[in-house]
Amino acid sequence: MASIRLAVPKTAQSGDIIEIKALIQHEMESGFRRGSRGEVIPRDIIVRFECSFEGVQIFAADFHPAIAANPLLTFHMRAEKSGRLLFEWTDQNGETWRDSADLEVI
Amino acid sequence: MNKPGLLDRRQVLTGVGGAIAIAATPLPAFASQEDLDRARRELFGDRLIQEGRVTVKLPPIAENGFSVPLNVSVESPMVADDYVKRVAILSPRNPLPNIAQFHFTPQSGKAVVATRIRMSGTQAIQAVAEMNDGSLWSGSMETVVTLAACVVL
Numbered sequence: 001m002a003s004i005r006l007a008v009p010k011t012a013q014s015g016d017i018i019e020i021k022a023l024i025q026h027e028m029e030s031g032f033r034r035g036s037r038g039e040v041i042p043r044d045i046i047v048r049f050e051c052s053f054e055g056v057q058i059f060a061a062d063f064h065p066a067i068a069a070n071p072l073l074t075f076h077m078r079a080e081k082s083g084r085l086l087f088e089w090t091d092q093n094g095e096t097w098r099d100s101a102d103l104e105v106i
Numbered sequence: 107m108n109k110p111g112l113l114d115r116r117q118v119l120t121g122v123g124g125a126i127a128i129a130a131t132p133l134p135a136f137a138s139q140e141d142l143d144r145a146r147r148e149l150f151g152d153r154l155i156q157e158g159r160v161t162v163k164l165p166p167i168a169e170n171g172f173s174v175p176l177n178v179s180v181e182s183p184m185v186a187d188d189y190v191k192r193v194a195i196l197s198p199r200n201p202l203p204n205i206a207q208f209h210f211t212p213q214s215g216k217a218v219v220a221t222r223i224r225m226s227g228t229q230a231i232q233a234v235a236e237m238n239d240g241s242l243w244s245g246s247m248e249t250v251v252t253l254a255a256c257v258v259l
Binding site: 032057064067068069071072075078 | 206211215216225
């Protein structure tokens with residue numbers, strides 16, 4: 001299980017643009033490195049990240065091997081109502097990791 | 107110590123060292139710039155790309171190409187009828203020209219994103235943004251990479 005770290009403000013004023021940080025622990029093995037015997041280390045990367053709020057997509061990203069290990073994303077959202085943010089990462093084999101965070105708009 | 111002659115010699119030596127360092131830096135292969143252009147065509151077709159509205163922020167010197175902080179922002183009000191749809195990050199020198207693509211919605215609030223990228227050498231990273239009206243804008247920034255991410259190749 002990859003470890004996920006999220007930074008989402010717990011509360012926001014309506015209309016505020018909040019900053020969201022999402023990190024997942026992952027090697028992001030590029031497929032360009034070689035091991036000690038000269039063999040190519042196979043590529044193993046996360047290819048897709050999606051963040052949605054109450055079913056509406058806020059932000060998404062497609063990753064290529066040039067994204068550094070333990071990919072960290074900082075992006076934003078306009079807070080209008082309280083609800084739950086869903087975060088989902090998908091690797092090249094279709095395996096997914098999910099986490100969520102609740103936001104209260106006051 | 108304070109004799110002007112010594113200072114002059116030091117300046118000359120650092121100048122020569124700098125010139126050698128610049129000469130030793132391999133220029134980006136021409137084919138790689140073509141790779142970037144091809145990747146850009148695959149993403150956006152042959153549509154006109156205007157310069158401006160897109161700001162790429164990278165450290166001027168990256169000591170470690172394995173993890174370089176990248177910040178991209180696009181000037182846009184990010185409302186339902188005027189927003190940034192996507193931003194592609196492209197490299198003229200990495201083994202692959204595509205670095206990432208970011209998808210925004212009006213709910214994003216502002217078109218600003220930050221992450222960490224790998225850079226295999228000194229190069230100008232380019233960002234191309236597509237607006238909801240289909241117009242394309244680009245910006246770039248060059249970073250000197252002292253330890254490239256692909257030295258193990």
